[in-house]
Amino acid sequence: MQTQVTISVTSHEDVTRLLLVPVGLPTPYQMPGQFEVSGGRLTLAGERMTGQMTALVTPEATDPIEVRYTFVDGGTGYPDVVFAPRINRFTRAAAELVEDARQIAAAERDGHAAIQALVNAAAEKFRYAHPEVRFNDGCEEIPYLSCGLTEGSCVDINTYLIASLRAAGFEAGYITGYFFPEEKNGFCEDMHCWVVTRHKGVVLEWDIAHHLKMGTRDVCCGLNPKPGDRVAVAHSMGLSFPELGIDCEKLIAEPAWIAPGGHLEKAEITIRRRLVDAVAAA
Numbered sequence: 001m002q003t004q005v006t007i008s009v010t011s012h013e014d015v016t017r018l019l020l021v022p023v024g025l026p027t028p029y030q031m032p033g034q035f036e037v038s039g040g041r042l043t044l045a046g047e048r049m050t051g052q053m054t055a056l057v058t059p060e061a062t063d064p065i066e067v068r069y070t071f072v073d074g075g076t077g078y079p080d081v082v083f084a085p086r087i088n089r090f091t092r093a094a095a096e097l098v099e100d101a102r103q104i105a106a107a108e109r110d111g112h113a114a115i116q117a118l119v120n121a122a123a124e125k126f127r128y129a130h131p132e133v134r135f136n137d138g139c140e141e142i143p144y145l146s147c148g149l150t151e152g153s154c155v156d157i158n159t160y161l162i163a164s165l166r167a168a169g170f171e172a173g174y175i176t177g178y179f180f181p182e183e184k185n186g187f188c189e190d191m192h193c194w195v196v197t198r199h200k201g202v203v204l205e206w207d208i209a210h211h212l213k214m215g216t217r218d219v220c221c222g223l224n225p226k227p228g229d230r231v232a233v234a235h236s237m238g239l240s241f242p243e244l245g246i247d248c249e250k251l252i253a254e255p256a257w258i259a260p261g262g263h264l265e266k267a268e269i270t271i272r273r274r275l276v277d278a279v280a281a282a
Contacts, residue, residue: 001073002276003030003231005178009039009065009255010268019057020045020244020264021067021255022234025175027078028203029223030071030231039065048240049086054252056244067255071231078235082173083198085166088238089140090250093163096144105168111199115170116221119206122161123219126152128212135160154193154209155251159237161195161208171198176234176253178271179210182227186273191253192230194223229273 009019019040024032040057047054057065085091093101104121105114129151136142136156142163152160158174165172172195179192195206204221211219214226223230234252241249245262254271256264 002033003069003071003073003229003273004276005069005071005231005271005273007067007069007255008270009067011059011062011064012257012267015059015062017059017257017259017265018244019055019059019065019255019267020241020246020252020258021055021057022176022252023053023055024069024071025079025177025232025234027075027175027232029075030073031075033070033072034068035070036068037065038068039063045241045244048242050081050084050236050239052234052236052239052252054234054241057255065255069231069233078173078175078196078198078203082175082196082235083171086236086238088248090136090142090159090237090248091163091166092141093167094141094143096146097142097163098167100144101164101167102169104164105170111170112202114168115165115197115199115204118164118168118170119161119208119219119221120217122157122164123208123211123217125160126150126157126208126212128157128209129153131156154207157208157212158193158195161206162237165195165197172196173198173235174237174251175205175232176251177230177232178253178273179224179226179230180228180273184228186275188271188273190271193251193253194230229275231273 040059045056108114125145127149131151176193210226259265
């Protein structure tokens with residue numbers, strides 16, 4: 001089976017803007033196959049710390065740009081670089097968070113139980129929402145959330161979880177991509193992210209946000225607790241593209257315009273997906 005994802009990007013009023021687009025990420029379940037762009041000239045740009053390659057698109061006209069991914073079922077697994085810790089303001093845990101995470105992990109019988117306990121602890125601190133101000137905005141490290149419920153999206157929740165897991169000494173990676181809910185028949189509105197852990201060779205995925213959206217904090221490992229399917233396009237936080245003037249951008253996922261000053265600006269996009277039999281596609 002092949003998963004074909006098409007993203008239509010509305011042209012920017014500034015015709016000189018360039019578009020940054022991740023090209024896809026292998027997972028245990030899928031491999032990126034084809035990547036195509038129409039409506040613009042494509043070159044490649046490399047991220048300094050992770051080695052990820054991204055597409056840099058120069059619009060050719062005022063017509064929309066169309067980005068097309070093809071993912072093939074069956075994958076080689078998450079790249080090792082996904083699990084490599086990189087210290088920056090999006091991953092550095094505050095001292096109180098480090099102490100809390102280590103205490104939670106130390107109370108468990110083994111590493112896998114400790115990972116589950118840290119996931120549960122993160123889930124207990126958040127109420128799913130998209131706040132205008134994120135809990136770590138303006139911070140140079142990820143603060144400890146002591147009591148009460150903090151509003152947070154998948155981005156916020158997984159930022160806290162990654163910091164907790166790494167503070168306790170566990171391998172963990174931050175994955176970005178798209179999730180297509182079963183009820184939306186192949187459409188989604190924006191990116192999604194999830195966390196992957198690796199302990200003693202065992203790789204597990206965690207999606208706290210979807211559990212919260214379903215009304216439960218009883219979080220189990222595995223993808224798609226909420227029915228649907230997903231694709232991965234990039235990984236990690238605090239990404240830099242020196243040649244493009246981009247320094248320590250939180251994440252890449254959706255196509256985004258490179259704004260003056262090296263920041264990424266959200267693009268107006270439409271995302272759709274279709275599943276195609278691999279034999280028929282050939």
